[in-house]
Amino acid sequence: MNKNKNNPFKTPKGYFNSFEDKLMDKLSQPESTFPEESAFQVPDNYFETFNKRLRNKLENETKVVPLVPYKKFFAVAASIAAIAILALGYNWNNNQELGFNDLANTDIEAYFENNDFELTPYEIAEVLPVTNTEYSDFLSSPLKGDILLEYLNENVSDFDELNIVDNE
Amino acid sequence: MIEEETLVIDLQTKSRQAQAFEVLVNTYKERLYWQIRSIVLNHDDADDVLQNTFIKVYKNIDGFKGDSKLFSWMYRIATNEALNFIKQRAKTQGVSDTDYQDKLVANLEADVYFEGDEIQLQLQKAIATLPEKQKLVFNMKYFQELKYEEISEILDTSVGGLKASYHLAVKKLEQYLKED
Numbered sequence: 216m217n218k219n220k221n222n223p224f225k226t227p228k229g230y231f232n233s234f235e236d237k238l239m240d241k242l243s244q245p246e247s248t249f250p251e252e253s254a255f256q257v258p259d260n261y262f263e264t265f266n267k268r269l270r271n272k273l274e275n276e277t278k279v280v281p282l283v284p285y286k287k288f289f290a291v292a293a294s295i296a297a298i299a300i301l302a303l304g305y306n307w308n309n310n311q312e313l314g315f316n317d318l319a320n321t322d323i324e325a326y327f328e329n330n331d332f333e334l335t336p337y338e339i340a341e342v343l344p345v346t347n348t349e350y351s352d353f354l355s356s357p358l359k360g361d362i363l364l365e366y367l368n369e370n371v372s373d374f375d376e377l378n379i380v381d382n383e
Numbered sequence: 384m385i386e387e388e389t390l391v392i393d394l395q396t397k398s399r400q401a402q403a404f405e406v407l408v409n410t411y412k413e414r415l416y417w418q419i420r421s422i423v424l425n426h427d428d429a430d431d432v433l434q435n436t437f438i439k440v441y442k443n444i445d446g447f448k449g450d451s452k453l454f455s456w457m458y459r460i461a462t463n464e465a466l467n468f469i470k471q472r473a474k475t476q477g478v479s480d481t482d483y484q485d486k487l488v489a490n491l492e493a494d495v496y497f498e499g500d501e502i503q504l505q506l507q508k509a510i511a512t513l514p515e516k517q518k519l520v521f522n523m524k525y526f527q528e529l530k531y532e533e534i535s536e537i538l539d540t541s542v543g544g545l546k547a548s549y550h551l552a553v554k555k556l557e558q559y560l561k562e563d
Contacts, residue, residue: 254497254500255417255420255421255496255497261426262416266405266408266409268434272434273438276438
């Protein structure tokens with residue numbers, strides 16, 4: 216709609232509604248400096264022989280091991296042995312339940328190293344609960360008070376930002 | 384070509400599964416291959432990832448609910464498999480994803496299955512500098528000539544957003560090629 220009554224010009228119907236699409240289409244036309252074809256090639260008969268290779272791989276992946284009676288026997292025997300060991304182990308060590316502290320630091324580091332969480336340290340910090348968490352939980356050797364004060368003195372310009380609450 | 388809906392039903396029916404899977408592989412292997420190859424660049428790696436993609440499709444077809452098109456679903460699996468492959472390889476070699484991708488492009492010069500001239504090689508070097516999303520959009524639009532609507536469903540991004548990404552990618556590539 217033409218808002219200015221003095222303006223004699225008109226636009227085709229729906230012009231502004233489709234303008235953005237037309238503009239983006241035009242903007243996204245590649246320049247002629249780019250090569251037209253992809254230079255990537257495949258070996259001869261690659262696609263013709265692909266199905267056969269895939270079938271072989273799939274058969275290996277989904278191969279089911281048939282259960283035979285003696286294996287069932289072994290399975291039952293192993294289950295009984297495992298239950299016996301667990302029961303005896305529980306009696307022997309009933310005062311020593313496994314906890315987080317029993318994990319080796321190297322195991323924890325390896326876990327974080329080998330599992331891709333796709334989170335930055337800042338994102339991890341945002342999702343970790345910090346209530347009742349002390350910095351000493353994350354550090355193997357405790358920070359000395361004077362070193363901490365020196366760091367804060369050099370790096371913090373506004374002490375109010377620290378939101379220190381007097382707990383005493 | 385067999386209707387997608389019929390194909391999905393056949394894939395989920397044990398007695399017809401093997402034959403339907405053959406049809407599925409024949410229908411999509413080339414398109415998925417080129418999507419994967421545009422990410423991993425090397426043929427042998429693309430072959431590995433393509434096989435793993437179809438194995439994943441085969442194992443998960445019962446869980447396919449038809450919320451998206453079968454084609455988009457498989458493209459998404461292929462794309463994720465290829466991106467994960469790159470990340471795993473980079474981690475194994477102890478380098479960043481970017482460094483690993485630079486290495487892949489550098490290897491193209493000696494790749495017998497890359498028959499590009501200097502401009503093709505420069506274009507691949509330029510594409511390697513793009514952020515992941517722009518790289519995907521550019522490859523899918525420019526080399527594979529997918530429609531924006533198709534890319535939109537695969538990458539779960541609006542058509543407008545894709546056009547903007549493509550435009551930005553083209554501008555960056557032009558800039559790279561002019562400067563180089």
